Amino acid sequence: MNTADLGLPVDVPSTALFTDQYELTMLQAALKAGTAERRSVFEAFTRRLPEGRRYGVVAGTGRVLDAVENFRFDAGVLDFxxxxxIVDExxxxxLGDYRFRGDIWGYPEGEVYFPGSPILRVEGSFAECVLLETVILSILNHDSAIAAAASRMSAAAGERGLIEMGARRTHELAAVASSRAAYIGGFNSTSDLAAGFRYGIPTVGTSAHAFTLLHDNERDAxxxxxxSLGRGTTLLVDTYDVTEAVRLAVEIAGPELGAVRIDSGDLLLVAHRVRQQLDELGAARTKIVVTSDLDEYAIASLAAAPVDAYGVGTQLxxxxxxxxxxxxxxxxxxxESADPGAPLVPVAKKSLGAKSSMGGRKWAARRVDEDGVAEAEVIGTxxxxxxxxGRQLQVELVKGGEVLGREPLDVVRDRHAAARASLPLSATQLSRGEAVIPTEYV
Amino acid sequence: MNTADLGLPVDVPSTALFTDQYELTMLQAALKAGTAERRSVFEAFTRRLPEGRRYGVVAGTGRVLDAVENFRFDAGVLDFxxxxxIVDExxxxxLGDYRFRGDIWGYPEGEVYFPGSPILRVEGSFAECVLLETVILSILNHDSAIAAAASRMSAAAGERGLIEMGARRTHELAAVASSRAAYIGGFNSTSDLAAGFRYGIPTVGTSAHAFTLLHDNERDAxxxxxxSLGRGTTLLVDTYDVTEAVRLAVEIAGPELGAVRIDSGDLLLVAHRVRQQLDELGAARTKIVVTSDLDEYAIASLAAAPVDAYGVGTQLxxxxxxxxxxxxxxxxxxxESADPGAPLVPVAKKSLGAKSSMGGRKWAARRVDEDGVAEAEVIGTxxxxxxxxGRQLQVELVKGGEVLGREPLDVVRDRHAAARASLPLSATQLSRGEAVIPTEYV
Known part of the structure; x- marks a missing residue:
């Protein structure tokens, strides 16, 4: 298997162990019982959106395709x-011969989704489909969560820039996937070099307090x-006294100074003061970047402040x-049987609690009103x-094991912007609410 | 660089790109200014515990040591x-010659920590230390968060078993690190095969509803x-009707049936009923495993239920x-200067908000009362x-670039259990509270 062309900072020789043990023991039992080859349809979906959220964002599909392609059991894994x-001979x-040879359909990455939306549909033998459960869910659950937050933040930020700076707040590889999901959700750039390397996302950097503290004084720093970095650099101005630092910054870099960053204090107040001071110093084109535990609410609350870009970490x-x-x-x-021509039977758990779900292979379409605004997520069997x-949402992603659905990240990012724009206006309200369109089962 | 012996399911040729861009641009500026070689001391710590938490758990240290050792800029990275x-010639x-040659001291992994605890101290030139910021924080911030949750859950579970089942709810590699952190925090096993492969954590598996639904009826499943798996297996009994499934399970497997798993409904009620039914059927030794969105509160609320093991996913x-x-x-x-003999100067940001911190290289010790119970976290310069x-907390982890501090995961797990046991009893109360011992600066 050749994964070199994935260009990962981390090489993924195989994704086959990103799997819960029961998938392999179920496989063993089904092989022995003669049921493993029954043609099966699995679907990935959510029963609900996170509390108060009005839409979800499909993200991770491209990573799922990579994972499916690299899901192979090599000698080291089989030895283990x-x-x-864990399983018998x-x-x-x-497993040694395994590769996924089935079909995958799904919502294209960047689309929005609602409760019940069949985001991914995996078809093939039970054996080949059941193995993919954990890795598919890991990727979709993580990446879609980050993309949803990013989408809310980018709606709040409007035309202003959004920099993803969260690498230090999450697992080092989750960080790379987070940068990717944030970009899909509308962020413009990332501080994470691995994300730039792997996905070509634009990378940016400013400076840390440590750099100022390393030097004998702020002037030296x-x-x-x-x-070294030129007048277009971004100087961090809140290590000691902001007013003095801004004065010094313009004295040293001149009015061509690229930007100043503020990382503490009352950002609304400080941004106004700094803007006024920069303007008075003739640095009218010097930008203001703010950071410091921002979320979509903080971003929205700074809409009236003279801020040019937001750096967001933890909350993203x-x-x-x-x-x-x-x-x-x-x-x-x-x-009904392992016979290749046997008809499909819809199945569903009959649960004690709220966990029941609808059986049968589903299609999904988004109905729109006469102005083209989304009106309902319609799902049927x-x-x-x-x-x-003409309004069906699922596209073919894998056919007979061959990946068809790869696409550039910018296409995905644009798709998300368009999908969000087609929702009713209240979709991007930050207040808690219900899903912005209902899900209808027909 | 040879990382083969790390035994990762994912090979990490280099960790050098798990880095925010500003670390490299600060390096460039410091190299040009002649300040890059100033001997520097960096410390990793938290200003506060998460709201309501009474202690933190140090986790990730072992992964930090791997990351530091593999932090090298190879040709592909330099080309990028x-x-x-991003940086000049x-x-x-x-960077091409970079390897960390400094010293690292820190709290041993598994220790508890409090606001201000200097969990990791990195010493060397500014240049070599500043580069490690992001990867060190990614690992410590993620792994310690998971270990802290695991520790609360294991305190709530007492002697009962805890199975980590969260892989599908988080990034596929964060999942592997989560299994490791959960084991440190007191979990007994994981469903994640990659965690078993990489860290030797015991792996377990039961069965999914899909397996029952694949078959023509529950009896066949x-x-x-x-x-295939023997009478010691765990049967999932809530696909259709629990009472009927339990009857069938014992009919088929006999009283030697290993366990039944309940994944929905009112677990307290259902567990009591299932226990009674199992006992009446003569399966007094068949265990009950419960799963379904458990957290430490749900685990505690099931203390009076006849549950033998908890499977925990999302919340962990x-x-x-x-x-x-x-x-x-x-x-x-x-x-004061790049001179190797130049004395160290303590430095600290003078912040606008609550972000100020104490300058100077710190030691830390835990004072205990006459019964050996922790009384205060004492920190000084x-x-x-x-x-x-004799009560100092920091140990030597890296000396002159050589890793000294590797240890088996079971040692770390035992250390955590001992450290938690040495705290005042209220440490493991689940209710919200303040840090269970104060931090004193001397």
Missing amino acids: LCERN PTLEW FTAQVD VTGSGHPTCSMVYKLVARA GEVPAELA | LCERN PTLEW FTAQVD VTGSGHPTCSMVYKLVARA GEVPAELA
């Missing part, structure tokens, strides 16, 4: 499964930075209160009504 | 930095599972409300008082 007695043999990479989605991966239909045929 | 014009040359891997810690990495002292000399 054997030594630990026939199962190990089956600013001079060192401007000498933790999904702004919702660090995961509640996507599940459920068997919704399977063949039968024939697609003629008036919705 | 060059093409993107002299800086690229410097249970028979298939028991035939999202830190049970606190998915990240607020650890920062601050320059606290640096030499001067001489260590004689009565605390």
